[in-house]
Amino acid sequence: MKGEILVNTSILPVGIKSRHIVEPRIDIYFPQITGLSNRTIEKNLNERIExxxxxxxxxxxxxxxxxxxITGGFDLKNNQQNILSLTNSHYSYSGGAHGLTMVRSLTMDVESGKVYALKDLFKKGAKYQERINHLIREQIKSRDMDLLNEFKGIHPNQYFYVADKSLVIYFQLYELQAYVYGLTYFPISVYALEDIIDEQGPLGKMIY
Known part of the structure; x- marks a missing residue:
């Protein structure tokens, strides 16, 4: 049709709806994906989130x-180029001076259905742990961070999420810092990792 504008719908943000768990002592919201053309992938990813x-x-x-x-909610950190990265955050209170916050994350490709571990973001054989450890140590020094425990390096199952053009590595309460500081976050620019990232993965899609 003359004048028709064609839109590549595969790069548009995926639809998200909020589900609510209300039970005795629980009030939690969490995300569910909607509107995918592949219903099997949609079902599998939603089950993974739940x-x-x-x-x-x-x-x-x-x-x-x-x-x-327990109360909780979620944040969408990235929702573009078929890459959805989100965090679920829960606050639990069992008495005492204060409660505890726990955060978990998922990074997934809504087209293929793949859910990524940290190693999957990089080229096969890349020394990504060494690079990330170096960049985190630089931030600890430049930010003059007061650590409760020495930073000994990330591990293969390290918590992370993707936010725009950054990889964010994070640590739970008390892992690195005292309670007063909350969770510890290290945003790392994708450009500091550009030579070792998988161009077809979530970080690659943020650049190319």
């Missing part, structure tokens, strides 16, 4: 301690 949420609830002692109350 499984993470319920694992967090169990890990926070809800089943063991009748005093534990």
């Amino acid at each position: 499984t993470q949420v319920y694992r967090m609830i169990r890990k926070q002692g809800y089943l063991e301690n009748p005093q534990t109350e």
Whole structure:
């Protein structure tokens, strides 16, 4: 049709709806993907998100301690180029001076259905851990961070998410710093990793 504008819908943000868990001592919102053309991928990714949420609830002692109350929500960190990266954040309180916040994340390709581990973001054989460790140590020094525990390096199952043109490495409460500082985050520009990232992966899609 003359004058028709063609849009590549594959690069548009994926649809997200909020689900709400309301049970005794639980009030949690978490995301669910909607509108994918491949319903099997949509179902599998949504199950992965929901499984993470319920694992967090169990890990926070809800089943063991009748005093534990949990509230939670989510944040979409990246939703473009078929890459969805999100965090689920829960706050649990079981009495005492303060509660505890737990954050978990998922980074996924909504076209292929792949859920990424940190190693999957980089070229095969790339020494990504060494590079990231070096960049984190530089930030610790430049930000003059007060550490509770020495930074000994990231691990293969390191928590991370993708936010625009950054890879964000993060640590839970007390892993590196005292409670007053909250969780510890290290945003790393994709351009500092450009030579070792997988061009077809989430970080590559943020550049190319």
